[in-house]
Amino acid sequence: DTGVSQDPRHKITKRGxxxxxxxxxxxxxxRLYWYRQTLGQGPEFLTYFQNEAQLExxxxxxxxxSAERPKGSFSTLEIQRTEQGDSAMYLCASxxxxxxxxxxxTRLTVL
Amino acid sequence: QQQVKQSPQSLxxxxxxxxxxxxxxxxxAFDYFPWYQQFPGKGPALLIAIRxxxxxxxxxRFTISFNKSAKQFSLHIMDSQPGxxxxxxxxxxxxxxxxxxxxxxxxxxxxxxxxx
Numbered sequence: 001d002t003g004v005s006q007d008p009r010h011k012i013t014k015r016g017x018x019x020x021x022x023x024x025x026x027x028x029x030x031r032l033y034w035y036r037q038t039l040g041q042g043p044e045f046l047t048y049f050q051n052e053a054q055l056e057x058x059x060x061x062x063x064x065x066s067a068e069r070p071k072g073s074f075s076t077l078e079i080q081r082t083e084q085g086d087s088a089m090y091l092c093a094s095x096x097x098x099x100x101x102x103x104x105x106t107r108l109t110v111l
Numbered sequence: 112q113q114q115v116k117q118s119p120q121s122l123x124x125x126x127x128x129x130x131x132x133x134x135x136x137x138x139x140a141f142d143y144f145p146w147y148q149q150f151p152g153k154g155p156a157l158l159i160a161i162r163x164x165x166x167x168x169x170x171x172r173f174t175i176s177f178n179k180s181a182k183q184f185s186l187h188i189m190d191s192q193p194g195x196x197x198x199x200x201x202x203x204x205x206x207x208x209x210x211x212x213x214x215x216x217x218x219x220x221x222x223x224x225x226x227x
Contacts (some may be wrong), residue, residue, distance in 0.1 A: 100213070
């Protein structure tokens, strides 16, 4: 499968714990995006990488959130001290410029 | 700030019918308007997209109609099939430059159900 992959697909955690998600983009796509989708809503932009540089962060991305893309390949999104309001689907998308291709997402449930 | 408004929230059509979903945007800087289809437990998949310099684009059973002056665009699904049952999202993006970096602004989504 040469599409965007995300791991894990599901994560259940207790409030206050830290979680980390991984995204593997389509090979050679230099652009990588993270979005968050809550139930019944469209995805909302969180952050954007061009190669290894994080060029934009949404106001939705509080200080508890951090994202990296070392070497411009895979990306990780970490949430520290999770809160119940963080429960959502976290989507990763990659692009060569123009069309964005989404992964299957990571469903986070914070108890 | 809701920059793309989508309606209806849900839509039920019979097999063979026409499904119509509407979107309106506010930011005139948007220059690319894609539609995504999402099945439960899956990520959104690009269905069809249009640029504002054309009024209509058709790909198979899917057609986008675009009204630049009204800042509205719509998706028409002809001969709707049960397999089309999914959530549909319109989106808008500014890809021509500046600092938007191609981030998508999505509508709220429309749950389409096609009855056999």
